[in-house]
Amino acid sequence: QVRLGESGGGSAQAGGSLKLSCAASGLTYHGYCMGWFRQAPGKEREGVAIMYTEDETTYYADSVKGRFTISQDSAKDTIYLQMNNLKPDDTAMYYCVADLAACAYGLGMAGDYDYWGQGTHVTVSS
Numbered sequence: 230q231v232r233l234g235e236s237g238g239g240s241a242q243a244g245g246s247l248k249l250s251c252a253a254s255g256l257t258y259h260g261y262c263m264g265w266f267r268q269a270p271g272k273e274r275e276g277v278a279i280m281y282t283e284d285e286t287t288y289y290a291d292s293v294k295g296r297f298t299i300s301q302d303s304a305k306d307t308i309y310l311q312m313n314n315l316k317p318d319d320t321a322m323y324y325c326v327a328d329l330a331a332c333a334y335g336l337g338m339a340g341d342y343d344y345w346g347q348g349t350h351v352t353v354s355s
Contacts, residue, residue, distance in 0.1 A: 262330065263308050278310055297310060
């Protein structure tokens, strides 16, 4: 079974930075769609950043382009989300996700992803 373990959430001031990590276990195939979705109070769950790990194709939500960077350490089956220039609107629960094919055409929908981490909360204050 694929299991995802997250770390790095917390609090930051606007303009600050946080780095999230997600370590995966049970990966069998060469390529997975891996990254993060988030959900803020009163809002729908949305894709934030996804990487197809085989060729490192990346997809970002328009709201985070230029501020967030997704990367991987393939030897450790770990992905990272470097979040810079944080804004209060980034406040949300962030979920690590993985799937075999959900990002074939972009970020994909939340329902497309089979594997989810427990979530880690990010709070950005002004």
